[in-house]
Amino acid sequence: MNSTDAASPPDYPPTPAVILAGGLARRIGGGDKPMREIGGQTILNRVIARLASQCSGLILNANGDPARFSGFGLPVVADSVADFPGPLAGILAALDWVAEQRSGIQWIVSAPGDCPFLPRDLAARLHEVRDQQDAELAVAVSGGRTHPVIGLWNVRLRDELRRALTTEGLRKVDRWTARYRLAAVSWPTAPFDPFFNINTTDDLAEAERLVAQDNDGA
Template sequence: MVEIAGVILAGGRATRMGGGDKGLRRIGDRRLLDHVIDRLAPQVGPLALNANGDPSRFDAFGLPVLPDPLPDFPGPLAGVLAGLDWAAGAGLPAIVTAAADTPFFPEDLVDRLRAAAGPQGLALAGSRDDSGKLWRHPTFGLWPVALRDDLRDALQQGLRKIVIWTDRHDAGLAEFETAPHDPFFNVNTPQDILEAERLLETS
């Protein structure tokens, strides 16, 4: 099977957490990023981190740190583009992204995204809430390098919403079960850290 790169998206400003790097917050006795790396690394080839600012604060993880290629924090799509540029330089055809604040995402994420890929090789993850409504999780996706110039053009024209761009390119959807808990639960607030620690103890 063709190797795919992995990119952890950590370029946000964590305003609901009071600023700083959410990925460096601790869940139990380990950092959020440790949990995310442990989930994603076995599923991909090379792995990198998308983050802005001084990259040395992530030295302990031993991963390449990719800043957004566009200024002013244009959102997760800029991190996707950073990953696509990096993968293109490594001669790889695609990346899979995962959010740095989501420590319980599926261990078969990459295989399921590949199986669900649309005609242009794009796919997003999804899950249903308690009411049965399907939600897409656009920071968890499969992104082909072949679309990176199109994405760059869209960002430069002001596009910020991921699903607008993925819908243009007929992205597939990989739906994941939410029992016993939603695997895409993400840590946005101090209260979420407590919930993540509870889930960690019961998983």
């Protein structure tokens, strides 16, 4: 698909990742939050680096002019549901794109574009625990907190998700995932939470501090 593609590891099925960057970033002054820099790199570059080696291709979900992301070499898919209904719309857009462009792919991983310290075993552990529990979906947890938009999604559920969004007006991720057998997969929060996300200018400053502590690199 692009220069960031990597061969899928042998112990779980080929799994593309969607990076969710369709939000409005109101709490940080608007604009494309993943394009802010920490440690001399954009947040988006750091997210890409974390996911590329563990996923069989990356997709960027973003609205507006896709040309602003052209330097990243990723397919950019916009929400297919109007009025910025939230991350479920981005997940649906990615599921539809994979169904149309990557025949035979059954799973995708999702992660927000403002999480620069994602674990490098995200896809592997989501698959492992989902399989162990015979669940239909899997979601990340850290410090007792669930991260609804960081998860593993089955492509076959895309039409059910579309109905929930367009017919029921459902917006909250955890309300939709509650309908299915859901595996909760926990990560440690030491030395820091791998799912730390950036919503405010204070978070940006904290992320700069964490970059210096991050022994796992970009």
